[in-house]
Amino acid sequence: MTRMTNFFYQLPIRWKITLWSSLVLFILFVTYNSIQYYVMRSWMIDQEERNIQDKMNEVQAYLADKPFLVDRTEIIYSSGFLEKVNEANELIRIIDRDGNLVLAVATNLPQELLVTPVESDNLEHVKVSGKHYLIHRQPVITNGFIGYIEIIRDLKNYERLRKLIFLVTWSAGAGAILLSGVGGMLIARKLLKPIAALTDTMKRIKKRGFKERVPQDSNEKDEIADISNMFNEMMTDVETSFQKQKQFVEDASHELRTPISILEGHLSMLNRWGKNDPEVLEESLKASQQEVERLKMLVFELLELTRLESDRFEIGDDVISPVPVIEELLKKFTLLHPEFSFEFENRLKDDIKIQMADRHLEQLLIILLDNAVKYSMESRKVEMMAERKADKFIFHIMDYGIGIPKEDLEKIFNRFYRVDKARSREKGGQGLGLSIAKRIVHNYNGLIEADSKEGEWTLIHLQFDIEKHSE
Incomplete structure (x- = not known):
């Protein structure tokens, strides 16, 4: 039993569907055909018994209703009537009280047919030499005769019809079960075709990469089509994530390679001869310290960006007024960069509030203001504006610096992307600041956009929802 169970569990799902559908249909057919066969057999037997009972009543009435003496001789003369009522495969005979045959009329049956005597008024079914007979025996009493009437019917027509019904019923059932098996296989193949396509796609993905997708028919809207759509969407997300991860590793490797190479060069120089030269030693140590600071900042920003992109980032539930945070930060930047305006x-006409932690808003503004200061040219002016549009808080930061080429505007929020890599490195940029800013804004369901004219100005646009209950 255990081996059969294990064998069944190991079958492909299409065979399981076929076997289960065939089994269910088999049980239904067995139940239905058994009931149908039993009902039809009972109805045919009932008809045969009713017929033979009616004939017995007719014969008894014929003999009892005669006004004259009905003796043995008169019963013998009634053979003409019995021949009229007698049917095929039937025997009607009258015997006296001692069991002696008085009259017998038969069609396709021998008059001397011996059967088990009927001891009661009930009908009896008997088997003689493998044949099925229905026997009915009733007493007959007239003014000149006492005996018995026996009607014996060979039920071979009933048996033939019963066997034919049995054969047709079960043949049709077997055929239906066979067809159900074939139909089950076709249905299973049709239903499992999308799953097979999904499996094939997974195998292709394993061999060729994440670009493979499940082929889809736009007309199909069933549950399996939904699974295929979801799988394709998930694979698109996985491919995008993989590409970002790959790009991140490549960019991080590139960014780390430069300071590490510089450190290696200075250490090698010091190891060879520079440690005996105070001037070279001081210069190398200073350059190495700068590169260590750059590595430290790069690692910090990478960790910060990873935290912002992970589920560990805690969105502040605080509802704050952004203007005081902006004004306080401007005081700090004015002290830090006195040469800038x-x-x-x-x-804003009213005191509005947004849902955001003040530390995150401050971190966001520091990134944007720091970029505005770094990439300004002769003009040392940074302009900011806060306003309200409908239920949105709008904030702009504009500097008059090197600007951004139009084709690069969509890329500046990517990791490690810098418009002018050489000048950015000179200014200490890692290319992660705007990526961190975008992630902070995204986590608070905000919007950040950039506009610029190369060589003239750059405008950063921020937008956040205003908390309605704070008004």
Whole structure:
């Protein structure tokens, strides 16, 4: 039993569907055909018994209704009537009280047919030499005779019809079960075709990579089509994530290679001869310290970006007024960069609030203001403006620096992307600041966009939802 169970569990699902559908149909057919066969057999037997009972009543009535003496001789003369009522495969005979035959009329049956005597008024079914007979025996009493009437019917027609019904019923059932098996296989193949396509796609993905997708028919809207759509969407996300991860590793390797190479070069130089030269020693140590600081900042920003992109990032539940945070930060930047002019125009008529942790808003503004300071040219002016549009808080930061080429505007929020890599490296940039800013804005369901004219100005646009209950 265990081996059969294990064998069944190891079958392909299409065979399981075929076997289960055939088994269910087999049980239904067995139940239905058994009931149908039993009902039809009972109905045919009932008809045969009813017929023979009616004939017995007719014969008894014929003999009992005669006004004259009905003796043995008169019964013998009634053979004409019995021949009229007698049917094929039937025997009607009258015997006296001692069991002696008085009259017998038969069609296709021998008059001397011996059967088990009927001891009661009930009908009896008997088997004689493998044949099925229905026997009915009733007493007959007239003014000149006492005896018995026996009607014996050979039920071979009933047996033939019963066997034919049995054969047809079960042949049709067997044929239906066979067809159900074939139909089950076709249905299983049809239903499992999308799953087979899904499996093939997974195998191709394993061999060729994440670009493979499940082929789909736009007309199909069933559950399996939904699974295929979801799988394709998940694979698109996986492919995108893989590409980002690959790009991240490549960019990080590239960014780390430069400071490590510089450190290696200075250490090698010091190891060879520079340690005996105070001037070279001081220069190398200073350059190495700068590169260590750059590595430290790069690792910090990578960790920060990873934290922002992971589920560990805790979105602040605080509802804050952004203007005080902006004004406080501007005071710090004014002290840090006294050569710059930071102009802030507050167009907000009311004190609005947004859902954001003040530390995250401050971190976001530091990144943007730091970029504005770094990439400014002769103009040392940074302009900011806060306003409200409908239920949105809008904030702009504009600098008059090197600007961004139009074709690079969509790329500046990518990791490690820098418009001018040489100048950015000179200014200490790692190319991660705007990626961190975008992730902070995204985590708070905000919007960040950039616009620029190369060589003239750059505008960063921020947008956040205003908390309605705070108004």
